[in-house]
Amino acid sequence: EVQLVESGGGLVKPGGSLRLSCAASGFTFSSYSMNWVRQAPGKGLEWVSSISSSSSYIYYADSVKGRFTISRDNAKNSLYLQMNSLRAEDTAVYYCARDPTFGTTGYFDYWGQGTLVTVSS
Amino acid sequence: SYELTQPPSVSVSPGQTASITCSGDKLGDKYACWYQQKPGQSPVLVIYQDSKRPSGIPERFSGSNSGNTATLTISGTQAMDEADYYCQAWDSSFYVFGTGTKVTVL
Numbered sequence: 745e746v747q748l749v750e751s752g753g754g755l756v757k758p759g760g761s762l763r764l765s766c767a768a769s770g771f772t773f774s775s776y777s778m779n780w781v782r783q784a785p786g787k788g789l790e791w792v793s794s795i796s797s798s799s800s801y802i803y804y805a806d807s808v809k810g811r812f813t814i815s816r817d818n819a820k821n822s823l824y825l826q827m828n829s830l831r832a833e834d835t836a837v838y839y840c841a842r843d844p845t846f847g848t849t850g851y852f853d854y855w856g857q858g859t860l861v862t863v864s865s
Numbered sequence: 866s867y868e869l870t871q872p873p874s875v876s877v878s879p880g881q882t883a884s885i886t887c888s889g890d891k892l893g894d895k896y897a898c899w900y901q902q903k904p905g906q907s908p909v910l911v912i913y914q915d916s917k918r919p920s921g922i923p924e925r926f927s928g929s930n931s932g933n934t935a936t937l938t939i940s941g942t943q944a945m946d947e948a949d950y951y952c953q954a955w956d957s958s959f960y961v962f963g964t965g966t967k968v969t970v971l
Binding site: 779781788789790791794801803805806839845849850851852853855856857858 | 866896898900902907908909910913914919951953954955958959960961962963964965
């Protein structure tokens with residue numbers, strides 16, 4: 745069974761940093777591109793960042809470029825999101841999601857349960 | 866940047882058909898997919914590559930995509946289908962979500 749379990753969320757002050765983790769199991773993690781998607785309270789879904797299976801290709805939404813860094817450790821079956829210079833508008837539930845299309849059509853077939861990040865003084 | 870627009874809400878009676886549209890420039894030239902999200906839960910993929918259903922998704926969910934519009938159709942809508950629905954497309958390595966539609970089963 746495919747499982748994605750996020751952790752690392754919490755309350756942080758504006759300008760602060762936080763590192764999210766996503767532990768994957770039930771599939772060959774090193775074969776799939778992975779993503780972070782967020783959802784602000786009461787709002788829609790927003791794609792944040794993606795990383796290819798071997799970390800060769802990395803992309804960011806304009807809203808987080810230069811502040812967030814995505815990475816992965818295939819030996820540990822884990823995905824990470826380092827978030828720096830956090831702003832109130834980064835407050836959201838952050839989901840880890842798998843893309844099975846290997847950079848072709850792009851969709852998410854499995855999602856984690858999400859971890860809440862709250863940026864507030 | 867690429868944008869996808871959905872109606873904020875759609876109401877449907879039990880047993881009837883609900884249609885949710887997703888509009889974007891030349892969307893028919895891309896693949897569209899759809900997610901269902903119930904309150905407090907993670908999104909669930911219900912349609913991918915325009916019209917394919919993942920394993921476990923009921924046959925009453927179907928999709929199409931042509932021109933500038935993708936459509937999710939729920940036939941014989943059930944109370945359990947009440948949820949938010951999001952379309953999504955992939956555009957040159959960037960993933961774009963629609964604005965979301967709340968489906969209410971009256």
